[in-house]
Amino acid sequence: MAFSTTVFQRKYIKRKAPRGFLKRVFKRQKPHLRLETSSDLLVHLNCLLFVHRLAEESRMNAFENKYGIIKKEHVQAAAKITKLSTNFKLGTTNLGTFGLHLKKLTFRSYYKTRFCELLVSHFLREVD
Amino acid sequence: MAEAMAERYNRDSEPTTRTLLRRVLDTADTHTPRRRRSARIGAQKALLETPSSRRLSTPTKMNVRRGSHRARSIGRLAHVHTSGNLEEQTPRTLLKNIILTAPESSIMTPKSVVKPVPTPQVVRSSRQESSRGSLELQLPELEPPTTLALGLLAPGRRKQRLRLSVFQQEMDQGLPLSQAEPRGNASASSLTSSLSLTFASPLQTQSVQRPGLARRPPTRRAVDVGAFLQDLRDTSLALASPGDSLRTPVATLPTDTVLEDTQPFSQPLVGHSPSVYHSLPFLSHTEAENSERAVSRRTQSSGSRLQNHNPGKPAQLLAGKAKKIDVLAVSLPNNSSAISGEDGVEPLQDGVGEEAEERMEESLSVSEVMGSTGTQGSVRTEKSKGHGEMTEALEAKEPEGSSEDEDISGRTASPELASSTTEFLQARRPQFLEPAPPPSTTVLSSEPLEPLPTRHHPRARTHGPRPRQDPHKTGLSHYVKLFSFYAKMPMEKKALEMVEKCLDKYFQHLCDDLEVFSAHAGRKTVRPEDLELLMRRQGLVNDQVSLHVLVERHLPLEYRQLLIPCAFSGNSVFPAQ
Numbered sequence: 001m002a003f004s005t006t007v008f009q010r011k012y013i014k015r016k017a018p019r020g021f022l023k024r025v026f027k028r029q030k031p032h033l034r035l036e037t038s039s040d041l042l043v044h045l046n047c048l049l050f051v052h053r054l055a056e057e058s059r060m061n062a063f064e065n066k067y068g069i070i071k072k073e074h075v076q077a078a079a080k081i082t083k084l085s086t087n088f089k090l091g092t093t094n095l096g097t098f099g100l101h102l103k104k105l106t107f108r109s110y111y112k113t114r115f116c117e118l119l120v121s122h123f124l125r126e127v128d
Numbered sequence: 129m130a131e132a133m134a135e136r137y138n139r140d141s142e143p144t145t146r147t148l149l150r151r152v153l154d155t156a157d158t159h160t161p162r163r164r165r166s167a168r169i170g171a172q173k174a175l176l177e178t179p180s181s182r183r184l185s186t187p188t189k190m191n192v193r194r195g196s197h198r199a200r201s202i203g204r205l206a207h208v209h210t211s212g213n214l215e216e217q218t219p220r221t222l223l224k225n226i227i228l229t230a231p232e233s234s235i236m237t238p239k240s241v242v243k244p245v246p247t248p249q250v251v252r253s254s255r256q257e258s259s260r261g262s263l264e265l266q267l268p269e270l271e272p273p274t275t276l277a278l279g280l281l282a283p284g285r286r287k288q289r290l291r292l293s294v295f296q297q298e299m300d301q302g303l304p305l306s307q308a309e310p311r312g313n314a315s316a317s318s319l320t321s322s323l324s325l326t327f328a329s330p331l332q333t334q335s336v337q338r339p340g341l342a343r344r345p346p347t348r349r350a351v352d353v354g355a356f357l358q359d360l361r362d363t364s365l366a367l368a369s370p371g372d373s374l375r376t377p378v379a380t381l382p383t384d385t386v387l388e389d390t391q392p393f394s395q396p397l398v399g400h401s402p403s404v405y406h407s408l409p410f411l412s413h414t415e416a417e418n419s420e421r422a423v424s425r426r427t428q429s430s431g432s433r434l435q436n437h438n439p440g441k442p443a444q445l446l447a448g449k450a451k452k453i454d455v456l457a458v459s460l461p462n463n464s465s466a467i468s469g470e471d472g473v474e475p476l477q478d479g480v481g482e483e484a485e486e487r488m489e490e491s492l493s494v495s496e497v498m499g500s501t502g503t504q505g506s507v508r509t510e511k512s513k514g515h516g517e518m519t520e521a522l523e524a525k526e527p528e529g530s531s532e533d534e535d536i537s538g539r540t541a542s543p544e545l546a547s548s549t550t551e552f553l554q555a556r557r558p559q560f561l562e563p564a565p566p567p568s569t570t571v572l573s574s575e576p577l578e579p580l581p582t583r584h585h586p587r588a589r590t591h592g593p594r595p596r597q598d599p600h601k602t603g604l605s606h607y608v609k610l611f612s613f614y615a616k617m618p619m620e621k622k623a624l625e626m627v628e629k630c631l632d633k634y635f636q637h638l639c640d641d642l643e644v645f646s647a648h649a650g651r652k653t654v655r656p657e658d659l660e661l662l663m664r665r666q667g668l669v670n671d672q673v674s675l676h677v678l679v680e681r682h683l684p685l686e687y688r689q690l691l692i693p694c695a696f697s698g699n700s701v702f703p704a705q
Binding site for chain 2: 016022029032036038047048051054056058059062068070072076086
């Protein structure tokens with residue numbers, strides 16, 4: 001019966017997720033919303049992956065320019081590419097990319113993306 | 129009967145040599161009308177039957193050979209009788225073949241190997257003797273052949289024994305050995321050493337045989353310390369020679385020492401300059417190494433390549449050695465502060481970064497021995513100051529240095545330590561003969577008088593305002609550190625700030641997206657499903673790569689337990705789906 005407390009094997013976790021920080025940030029941004037417990041960790045996971053991609057990209061930029069140190073410009077360029085690839089802000093994506101995604105996704109996700117498509121179109125209409 | 133036995137053997141096993149030999153033996157035994165050997169035959173048969181089931185090669189061969197020997201020893205009768213069986217098999221030929229082709233296994237003596245063919249009878253007899261001896265009565269039987277060797281217990285071969293004897297002779301003569309059987313020789317040597325005391329150096333031989341296992345005596349430490357001392361003396365001499373002008377402020381120093389010195393062992397520091405070096409070798413090994421390195425750097429006049437190492441080393445040293453005060457506190461407080469003083473003053477004097485580093489290193493290494501955070505802080509700040517100041521304008525630097533010294537001293541935890549450091553700062557100058565101008569000394573002397581009021585200011589400056597951004601930035605810094613870790617390359621500070629901005633934007637976008645997703649699902653709470661959708665949109669989660677896979681890869685075990693449902697005992701799943 002491992003409902004309430006999972007017995008951790010060790011008391012000290014390496015690479016802890018700053019759960020308090022994440023919750024605080026979310027609350028500041030969207031005070032009317034709530035974050036669930038597990039989603040907190042998934043947000044942390046998302047951040048990790050984002051940072052990872054950013055770092056890889058900036059490192060590649062630095063290597064290409066034959067710099068031994070990562071400079072601001074590398075990071076900026078990397079951020080642009082990473083943000084484009086992550087499809088942030090629903091408004092920024094194209095419906096075309098959605099179409100591409102549709103082919104690959106599963107049944108459930110397909111429907112989700114369809115709804116997202118509708119949302120996107122809705123937003124675009126709003127913008128227009 | 130023999131045929132019956134043979135048949136039984138046939139049924140039991142393939143027509144191997146053993147079985148053939150057995151058959152031969154049976155036939156031979158039955159045909160040999162020997163009363164003397166009757167008992168022996170019976171015993172042999174018993175012996176035969178017992179190993180026959182096991183099918184051990186050596187005893188059967190043994191028995192076979194014994195039987196064969198007996199058969200042969202019987203003489204022409206046996207021969208005739210055995211040859212009577214030539215119609216069915218050819219035991220003699222079989223035996224001959226066996227003798228010729230049989231592998232010279234453990235029981236076989238090398239002598240038998242050496243003489244395979246020519247005189248089978250002689251060979252067999254010898255073999256039988258040796259085999260008999262090795263099998264049944266090892267000790268007494270071995271003695272006659274091992275007249276050369278010294279009564280080995282292990283069933284060694286004659287060749288081995290011979291080699292052993294040779295080995296022993298060589299050992300006695302003290303010649304190096306190159307044996308083909310190191311193991312046997314090692315064991316033999318050990319055995320023989322146990323038996324006889326004539327072995328010159330068994331350990332040496334063992335090491336010669338197995339060079340990998342030899343252990344060098346650790347004599348390095350003494351050498352290092354000696355070299356270190358030498359280096360120290362050389363450097364001290366080198367440093368002591370240039371400036372005699374620094375002797376002038378000595379007059380001012382004793383007063384300061386009398387006033388502010390609270391250390392029990394603060395004596396005229398001029399005499400302590402060698403003691404500094406001498407005391408340093410008594411530090412722990414790593415500290416000696418550090419100081420060695422410092423000294424070596426001094427001597428080698430290397431560049432400022434070690435600036436990066438300095439912060440790392442002192443941190444390690446401090447962490448590790450903060451508890452070694454007791455042993456060395458007696459002699460070291462003077463020296464440590466002296467070094468730190470010298471450290472602080474040196475950068476003022478000359479722009480030799482290496483020396484500054486070395487002093488810092490030394491001071492740091494010694495400061496840990498002091499074990500006081502105040503001194504450490506002061507040393508650190510001094511070091512940083514030394515790093516910063518590479519110019520030669522003394523007087524221009526002094527006010528800076530003095531102000532910084534104030535800051536440094538202000539940050540010291542205890543005014544006493546600050547006073548001691550400053551005192552030794554001053555004291556160090558004459559020893560290293562830096563042009564310590566009086567204003568700096570006066571400023572420094574004034575420092576200990578105002579540690580308390582100055583202490584609070586720098587601290588207030590750093591921790592005074594508590595902006596809203598501060599916890600936000602500390603949280604972001606977590607991810608910024610991760611960024612620098614993933615990048616695996618040195619980064620500019622501007623780049624790190626850029627990363628912070630990117631993260632800010634990223635969080636904003638993230639929250640917006642989550643809001644949209646949860647609103648679409650008609651909820652006001654963000655659930656993991658929303659997160660999964662977000663990651664799918666980002667392209668992190670595919671059909672090939674699921675969310676669970678990413679969780680496994682990147683999150684620690686404890687979080688994985690919380691996120692991925694797993695079945696537990698009692699028909700329960702956690703977390704509940």
